[in-house]
Amino acid sequence: MARIVMKFGGTSMAGTERIRRVANIVRKQQARGHEVAVVVSAMAGETDRLVNFCREANPLYDPAEYDVVVASGEQVTSGLLALTLQSLGCQARSWLGWQMPVRTIEAHAKARIEDIEAEALIAAMAAGEIAVIPGFQGVSDAGRITTLGRGGSDTSAVAVAAAIRADRCDIYTDVDGVYTTDPRIVAKAHKLKAVTYEEMLELASVGAKVLQTRSVGLAMKEGVRVQVLSSFVGDDAIPADDIPGTLIVSEDEMNALVEKGDMERQHVTGIAHDKNEAKIILTRVPDRPGSVAHIFEPLAKASINVDMIIQNVGRDKGETDVTFTVPQSDLARAQALLEDRREDIGFNRLISDSKIAKISVVGVGMKSHAGVASTMFQSLADRGINIQAITTSEIKVSVLIDEDETELAVRVLHTAYGLDASDEVA
């Protein structure tokens, strides 16, 4: 017997027919003898509808009242799932954010969970009742409804799993797991049996949007074992205990899986790509203390998220070129801010390029294995792909390339690191 949190997104909850499918999956999981809590999103489209109401009512909306309105979407689906589970003969009840309670900080519309009181929930689950919990919502110390920001239901699920000390948090999505790379680009991409939290964070931050990044960070901090799996499976193909999706676990558990022979040790776990960044080059910036701070301080103040930063050696003494990336959606704003400060910064030209892609190879294996980066550079060079910038972390190497070469680069690297599925597997 295990204690399991199951989380279903808005597509799975869109309408009473789909909720019935979800209820069947939940019921079968409980029938295996597990204690089950379910965290649900609002019906697909419902949160958008409610957000639009708020915008129409008041473009500068008070986030406290916005939370009252938008939290209703998950309230509805949690009640409906409890009703549907009851119609299948299960005991079930909904636990709203203020009822458990799920205590959050005061920051409405972008709250952070501080604490979940789970004793009553644990007791009800032990008595055979399925707990149905609306994701995304909590309650402030002032007793008002808070929400966690868009996509917060993954975080709710992980937080509930931590609070009830669940054996696993299963996140049902519209993909059936985490892949070595985007299967739409590489036909031979294969589903990973497991990745570490760190790998998942790196993969998520570079475009593999399977899970909300914040939920992975929380799972890592709380040591919650997460599984990503598909809710679009036939009724008979519901998750067996042998983990049909991808487990997201600690490095220790990953090592144990490898030692048991359940996993092969890879140097690189996956290849990610991200086309949503834009590159800015400032040329001939004075090479003196403080000049780089002049560049990034205004961007930080404007909440523009700078990702890669490369300071090239300048051709002329005392000067340097600075290259960095920002989200494409912030490019125009960043350019305007920098032009305003041209004199303070002292750059010569501002060159921007939004036709770039960031390609990353990610893997905890590279911590203990040299040569991962050079394999990347050599493989790309062999195919004539020019690298515009490079950054590295302990478990990731990222390069900027021309956007048009994205698919080619991903395919080349997928093969180079031995990730292509064998014919038997594919």
Place this chain on the structure above:
Amino acid sequence: MARIVMKFGGTSMAGTERIRRVANIVRKQQARGHEVAVVVSAMAGETDRLVNFCREANPLYDPAEYDVVVASGEQVTSGLLALTLQSLGCQARSWLGWQMPVRTIEAHAKARIEDIEAEALIAAMAAGEIAVIPGFQGVSDAGRITTLGRGGSDTSAVAVAAAIRADRCDIYTDVDGVYTTDPRIVAKAHKLKAVTYEEMLELASVGAKVLQTRSVGLAMKEGVRVQVLSSFVGDDAIPADDIPGTLIVSEDEMNALVEKGDMERQHVTGIAHDKNEAKIILTRVPDRPGSVAHIFEPLAKASINVDMIIQNVGRDKGETDVTFTVPQSDLARAQALLEDRREDIGFNRLISDSKIAKISVVGVGMKSHAGVASTMFQSLADRGINIQAITTSEIKVSVLIDEDETELAVRVLHTAYGLDASDEVA
């Protein structure tokens, strides 16, 4: 300065444009220096949508989870009205049922308000904040959401008015007040300036569905002055302090209004009709103790609401005919129950007729004025309208007639009691 509760129904809250109209009315009321609390219904159609979801999820739905789902409709409109009021420069916040809290009995989907903690609300209103309260919802001692049953928002408004000791509870509806009779039948019907609680209860119970009956009973018990008025007035024609709708007040206040010359004393306040009843006659029932109990006990057990009961003197000694009315929708069930007990009751024939109408004249004035009933009988007889049964209460005389004669009877009585509007008024 007064403290006023304003209640708006689903038609007034249907969409952000209409909510903006409501917000303007509320803002102008506050601008007069009043402290204002607003009680709102869900958007028109929304409660039906949510109830249908519940039925689809589970035809035998758990009323506790049903309440979680359906209470969300008023949660949304209360948040949206608060946001809209803020956009007009008002201070406003929503107070959900569990936040004030509005404590109810445990009976989900048909709860009754036991107590409202209003101290925080009163303090916020005194500080200039408009309180926006979702109608229809409360919270049980177990900390779960309850709802008051369909149409419960009128009751919520009156209960809030009692709790905050409001000077008046204004109920905005799609009619502009209470009329002497149905204006669709009598063109010369006119709006009443005031009626007593008792009159309103009698008028409501015989078909004048302006207010939910339960809310009038609560207003009477708590001494809450209620005003019925229209929300479909131009922005400039919003309620002035001189009461544009119909006041519903105690008999004492009514007497004071008459003495001040604000109202004329009438013997009859209004004429109501109800076509939703059906008549059952049981002939030759043994005239012995207990025989009538045999008739009505099974109907009561089946929750069939018996209204008029008339025991006619039988033609034969030791036998009597019993006539009574039930809602048309319960007629078939009532007939089946009575046929099942034919031997116990000992009746000869069961005659039913659903083509009947109940016509009632209502007025506190008749307490102190003889002849109201005989005027009714004579006026109807003069026009050849046959009276099938009669019941009376302290402030009401009701007769059963043929349904086809409803409109004629109402017009005749409206004239007979001097209720036709004069040309100047009309």
